[in-house]
Amino acid sequence: xxxxxxxxxxxxxxxxxxxxxxxxxxxxxxxxxxxxxxxxxxxxxxxxxxxxxxxxxxxxxxxxxxxxxxxxxxxxxxxxxxxxxxxxxxxxxxxxxxxxxxxxxxxxxxxxxxxxxxxxxxxx
Amino acid sequence: xxxxxxxxxxxxxxxxxxxxxxxxxxxxxxxxxxxxxxxxxxxxxxxxxxxxxxxxxxxxxxxxxxxxxxxxxxxxxxxxxxxxxxxxxxxxxxxxxxxxxxxxxxxxxxxxxxxxxxxxxxxxxxxxxxxxxxxxxxxxxxxxxxxxxxxxxxxxxxxxxxxxxxxxxxxxxxxxxxxxxxxxxxxxxxxxxxxxxxxxxxxxxxxxxxxxxxxxxxxxxxxxxxxxxxxxxxxxxxxxxxxxxxxxxxxxxxxxxxxxxxxxxxxxxxxxxxxxxxxxxxxxxxxxxxxxxxxxxx
Numbered sequence: 001x002x003x004x005x006x007x008x009x010x011x012x013x014x015x016x017x018x019x020x021x022x023x024x025x026x027x028x029x030x031x032x033x034x035x036x037x038x039x040x041x042x043x044x045x046x047x048x049x050x051x052x053x054x055x056x057x058x059x060x061x062x063x064x065x066x067x068x069x070x071x072x073x074x075x076x077x078x079x080x081x082x083x084x085x086x087x088x089x090x091x092x093x094x095x096x097x098x099x100x101x102x103x104x105x106x107x108x109x110x111x112x113x114x115x116x117x118x119x120x121x122x123x124x
Numbered sequence: 125x126x127x128x129x130x131x132x133x134x135x136x137x138x139x140x141x142x143x144x145x146x147x148x149x150x151x152x153x154x155x156x157x158x159x160x161x162x163x164x165x166x167x168x169x170x171x172x173x174x175x176x177x178x179x180x181x182x183x184x185x186x187x188x189x190x191x192x193x194x195x196x197x198x199x200x201x202x203x204x205x206x207x208x209x210x211x212x213x214x215x216x217x218x219x220x221x222x223x224x225x226x227x228x229x230x231x232x233x234x235x236x237x238x239x240x241x242x243x244x245x246x247x248x249x250x251x252x253x254x255x256x257x258x259x260x261x262x263x264x265x266x267x268x269x270x271x272x273x274x275x276x277x278x279x280x281x282x283x284x285x286x287x288x289x290x291x292x293x294x295x296x297x298x299x300x301x302x303x304x305x306x307x308x309x310x311x312x313x314x315x316x317x318x319x320x321x322x323x324x325x326x327x328x329x330x331x332x333x334x335x336x337x338x339x340x341x342x343x344x345x346x347x348x349x350x351x352x353x354x355x356x357x358x359x360x361x362x363x364x365x366x367x368x369x370x371x372x373x374x375x376x377x378x379x380x381x382x383x384x385x386x387x388x389x390x391x392x393x394x395x396x397x398x399x400x401x402x403x404x405x406x407x408x409x410x411x412x413x414x415x416x417x418x419x420x421x422x
Contacts, residue, residue, distance in 0.1 A: 079363065083323030086358035096361065103330055103363035 003028050005035070010042040011112060012074075013105065017050055025061040032065055036074045043112035044069050045105060049080025059094040066099050077101065077108040143256045148196045150242065151235065159188050162234045169230065171223045175214075183210065187268075191231065195260050200267045207268045211275035224272045228265040235261065292318045294325040300332040301402055302364075305395075307340030315351040322355060326364045333402040334359060337395045339370030349384040356389055365405060366390065369398030 002017040003024070012035055014028065032044055046062065048054065054062075066076035077100045081089070089096065102108040151158065163184045166172060172180055186206065194203040211224070239257060243250035292314070294304045302325055306318065322334060336352075338344075344352070356366040368391045371379070379386055392398040 078361075081361045081363075083320065083327060083358070083362065086323060086361040087319060087354070089361055090354040090357045101361050101363045103326070103332070107330075107332070107363055 005031065007039065007041075008109075010040075011045060011109065012036070012039075012041050012043070013045045013047065015047040015050075019051060019053065020058070022057055025058055029061055029065045029068070033068045033072065036069050036072045041074050043074050044076045045108045045112070046076065046078050047080050047105065048078055048085075049082065051085060052082070054081070054085050054089060054094070056092070056094055059089065059096055062099060063096060070098075075100070075112060077111050079104055079108045140256050143253055144195065144198075144260070147239070147253055147257055148192055150239070151192045151195070154238065155188065155192075158234060158238055159184055161238075162188065162231050165230045165234060166227055169226060171226050171230075172214075172219065174217045174219060186210075187227075187231070191264060194264050194267075195257075198260070200264060203264060204267050204271050207271035208275050211272040212279075215272075215276055215279055221269075221273060221276070225265075225269050228268045232261045232265055288317070292321050294321055294334075296329050296331075297335075297399070297402075300330060300406060302326065302329060302331040302334040303337065303395075303399070304334065305337045305340060308342075310341055310344065310348050312347050312351060315348050315355075319351070319355045319358065323358060323362060326359060326362050331364050333365050333367065333405050335367045335369060335395070335398045335402050337369045337398065338375070339372070339395065341372075341375065344375050344378060346382045346384060349379050349382060349386070353384065353386065353389065367392055367398045367401050367405075369393070369395050 002020070004015045004017065006013045006015070012032060014032060016028075020028065032046075035041065036044065044065065046065065048062075051058075062076075062078060069076050078096075079102045081101060100111060102111050159181075163177075163181050166180060166184070167177065175183070187210070190203045190206045194200050214224075236254070236257070239253055240250065243253060292304060292306060294302055297303050302322075304318070304322055304325075310318070322336075325331065326334060336355075338352075352368070356368070359366045366389070368389055370393075371391060390401070392401050
């Protein structure tokens, strides 16, 4: 599968390298959700900058990653949506709520660092 | 006439050349007279009304000489270059295509009529002279007309290009903050182009906040208002937040009347307020992201 999933501290970074088939999208979703539970992750960053197209199926899959991850205690940020893709998503009225978006990895991690109230007590 | 003649031979084209030579000699001899006649016809026909009589006469002289040269050499390149240069000068003054075509056709008529008068006695010679003259004259007329139109199209293309480049600047005010002042009428073509530029600039400059100032936009319709909303939404998907400033009261009312949902837009009265709001958004987030602060808290 052409998705690299890296772990950085309490976050997972999933970098999609090329267009994914529907099966691969679903596999990515299951994989990420499973890892969130296993490693007690607090956040997921999905890098879509290599994608030229985000269709309704992929949009729904991204949403469902966010919703499922939230149920397991992690927040999801999408980074690197290309200008053309952004325009297409808006024009086709694809619903990405409640997904959060950021320009790049730095921004995404900064966004996840916000609201640290969700951190477990082990930090103290 | 032509179809009765045999296929042109070398000899014949030599004969034609000598005819053309005679024609050119004739036009040179009567230069002063024909020129004045032409200029008078132009004035009578109320062509080139934006130019003074002196200007017309000096242009007429130059065109006449180039015209005769083109007849003599059979090469229209010099004339073409002159026509381009002339067009460039007169296009700015609002000379229309029909005027230019009218002038060239007038010259053709003036010369043709004068040839007719001159060779009246010898109908056969007249016919052969006209055979040589007409195709050359038509070719010249077409050249001048086409040169003018091409020049005009070039000017129009340049202007369109200039407008396209000037119309939607996206400026970086400071790190992560862009501002785009939109001026003039916005149609859906321009709105689309604006979206492209803005999103491209967001990516290139890693912008976090963009301020769209529409003080200079006189009116918007539903399509443009919707496009604005889409642009803001697309910017958000890329991770940048947009602030819209300078909605005139007229536009505000239009938008309310149209029922466009601007609820998700962040609008501020004027550019100053918009920049303050943008600073606040940037500063706010910077403060929160600051690692020292969060470590103090935890």
